[in-house]
Amino acid sequence: MAYSINISASEISSAVFLEFKHLSDEFRIVKICRFQCIGWILDAISKVEEEVKNGAIWVNPEVSVQALVEFAKIPEVLAKEIIASDSRDEIFNLAWNNLSDEEKNTAITVNFTYHRNFWLGFETYAKAITLHLANTKKTKDLEEKVQQLESDLRRGSKIISLVENDKNEHSM
Incomplete structure (x- = not known):
């Protein structure tokens, strides 16, 4: 398991905890394409955010920035900008503009018949x-x-x- 989301609930509250252990083995594309790696991390974060919308308290929100820095190799300042943004377009542009031309070429040539796409x-x-x-x-x-x-x-x-x-x- 590359990451885990743990939800703890009591009678009056619930808490959610996200932990990234390593890059996904199930979705190999995250090891091949940094852009899809960013999307994969954001996908996990969005699952936690859904729990927060349902009333859970996110115990370790700092893990979102840490995962982008550690696994997607994004500068911390940019990772914080991505996490702080509420706009899908802005998030896409921040991530896309951080990629080299070679990484962009890799991203646009992925065969999505065989690989999961983490960007709507x-x-x-x-x-x-x-x-x-x-x-x-x-x-x-x-x-x-x-x-x-x-x-x-x-x-x-x-x-x-x-x-x-x-x-x-x-x-x-």
Whole structure:
């Protein structure tokens, strides 16, 4: 068990305790993709927050920041910002903007047929970005081919011009 959520209830109150032990073995994606690791941690935290909404007292809320720092390798200041935010968009942007280009590429190329996605709507976002990048690459490839053809045409025109000049000189 990578993390556990323990709920203790008495006649008049209940308490919830979250403990992270290690990265998930069940959801291997959290070991491959730091973005999904962040989502996995936030998913566990949201389960605790549901208990809090139902009246439980969260005994160790500091574990949320600690887990982001320890397992997702996020700076503590950013982890606190993520935890303090109530906006899904802001949380997404904070996490996404902290990733390197290589990590973003890993995140958008995950095959969600085989791996769990811990970010609501991310599959659509990833497909859109992937299509955009593919189209951008195709456009760049076409631009390079057009430049090469233009260069070839210029060289060809020079050769034709030289041949015609040579013909004109010999015919005189």
